[in-house]
Amino acid sequence: xTIDNDIFLLKKIKEESDENAFxxxxxxxxxxxxxxxxYNINDESACHDIVQDVFTYFWEKRNEINIKQTVKAYLLxxxxxxxxxxxxxxxxNKRHITGFFxxxxxxxxxxxxxxxxxxxxxxxxxxxxxxxxCREIFHLxxxxxxxxxxxxxxxxxxxxxxETQIYRALRTIKSKLK
Numbered sequence: 626x627t628i629d630n631d632i633f634l635l636k637k638i639k640e641e642s643d644e645n646a647f648x649x650x651x652x653x654x655x656x657x658x659x660x661x662x663x664y665n666i667n668d669e670s671a672c673h674d675i676v677q678d679v680f681t682y683f684w685e686k687r688n689e690i691n692i693k694q695t696v697k698a699y700l701l702x703x704x705x706x707x708x709x710x711x712x713x714x715x716x717x718n719k720r721h722i723t724g725f726f727x728x729x730x731x732x733x734x735x736x737x738x739x740x741x742x743x744x745x746x747x748x749x750x751x752x753x754x755x756x757x758x759c760r761e762i763f764h765l766x767x768x769x770x771x772x773x774x775x776x777x778x779x780x781x782x783x784x785x786x787x788e789t790q791i792y793r794a795l796r797t798i799k800s801k802l803k
């Protein structure tokens with residue numbers, strides 16, 4: 626009965642862009658999808674964003690999507706893949722940051738304190754040249770050690786914005802230090 630209902634709702638979404646049918650599917654599956662994402666990701670905000678992104682994609686591509694299994698299975702698969710991409714991105718960001726800030730400590734032999742001073746000076750200059758919001762978010766994240774959700778609450782912005790701004794800051798620092 627439930628599967629037939631989802632098929633009926635999917636048909637209405639695809640053929641009529643029925644927002645009420647979409648809302649029913651959203652409300653029916655949101656908690657399950659969130660819990661699935663939460664099983665692998667220890668960040669409530671990121672899990673909400675992942676599920677929201679999946680539903681946004683589902684709506685935007687409603688006419689192109691060809692579901693060969695149940696709607697629930699399709700959505701779970703989409704959350705699974707989006708979660709994996711999120712975790713890969715987080716891991717990559719952590720490796721870049723760790724490598725960037727700890728490379729000097731691994732190369733203690735022949736280490737030049739003058740080079741360290743010049744590097745810190747260059748970093749300070751690059752960070753001070755970042756746009757105001759980007760600089761503030763980077764400072765709260767990397768210097769104060771706050772989590773994305775904490776920064777988002779302090780600045781009254783979304784955690785996704787925090788993530789984007791940190792990515793931009795790191796990309797700018799990396800490119801200017803080359």
